[in-house]
Amino acid sequence: MRELGWSEGDNLAIEYRWAQGRSDRVSEFAAEFERRKVDVIVTYGAAVTILKQTITSIPIVFAVAFDPVRGGLVQSLAHPAGNITGVSIQQPDLVGKRLELLRQAIPQLHRLGILANAGYAEPMLEADRVKSMAQASGLEAARIGVWRTEDIAPAFESLMNKADALYVVSDALIAANRTLIVTLALSGRLPTIMSYDDYVKAGGLMSYGPDYPDLFRKAAEMVDKILRGTKPGDIPVEQPTKFEFAINAKTAAALGLTLPQTFLATVDEVLK
Structure with a gap:
């Protein structure tokens, strides 16, 4: 995010929440995010599905998703639609x-x-x-x-x-x-x-x-686009290029x- 012009404590605030694989905690975090009206949520794994089911107004970027089309997260890789996009690992x-x-x-x-x-x-x-x-x-x-x-x-x-x-x-x-x-x-x-x-x-x-660090770099680029005004549904889902x-x-x-x-x-x- 620094390379993209964002500096924590200056023009960016980042908060972390750890669910430790527990879906009930993800639901609690979703309610908190909605109350606080955060600008974007970055997550991965099972949390993506839970957040998609409960949050419709906040942009969501998944840094890792197994198969987002088959899993029902997005309509297609090229046109995700809705409030969600991210990086598919096509596991x-x-x-x-x-x-x-x-x-x-x-x-x-x-x-x-x-x-x-x-x-x-x-x-x-x-x-x-x-x-x-x-x-x-x-x-x-x-x-x-x-x-x-x-x-x-x-x-x-x-x-x-x-x-x-x-x-x-x-x-x-x-x-x-x-x-x-x-x-x-x-x-x-x-x-x-x-x-x-x-x-x-x-x-x-x-x-x-x-290469998981590369996936998160791709996710950061999507966050940058969203913070600059692009709708998540207009940002194509990306796939890994490094293994x-x-x-x-x-x-x-x-x-x-x-x-x-x-x-x-x-x-x-x-x-x-």
Whole structure:
């Protein structure tokens, strides 16, 4: 925002609210934003759907959305309409690439577990896509949904001896519990693939997905346009142009995986 001419404390005030994956808190924040008549709201994940359902007068920019058209957030990518626009990561379109990377890293892969937030429609859409694509390629696939933090450990228990690897569908709930998830995965000797490198830094095996800082830069450009008078419904939804592939070499060693050099040559970031 500074690069776009905005300076916090001068011509811009930014306030932060953290819902920690709880929809009830998002609803509370929505009511507060309406009372205070803020100029624009920037958010991501499940909060986008909740805010869209409750706020019609304040512009909303989503910095991350799985599939905003299919998820009902916008009419189309080119013409969002209404009071909302943002950046789509088109997460379902990346499923095939992640499954390909898992197969390359784990040639003996036969059974895939899929972990997703059951309380949020868009991650479950991705989980369904993962399951159908995995089964079409000859894998057994089991989808496990969690509603809250307390459901995560039992979910892993249900996967014991039933999966050779785990596909983790990211959202706010899953991100808030990434350390727990990777700890349980390592304890169960489950290789994991996730959507961005924070999971890999926490101990996950691999991640493949958009460059998230770049997504938020795109969102900042949209905020700038809105603050200068453009209606959000007139700002096309953007899609990522940069993608990153990361591997945690220490985790690979702990799992007893020997990754081919040809495979490692495609990695953007190797964490040791």
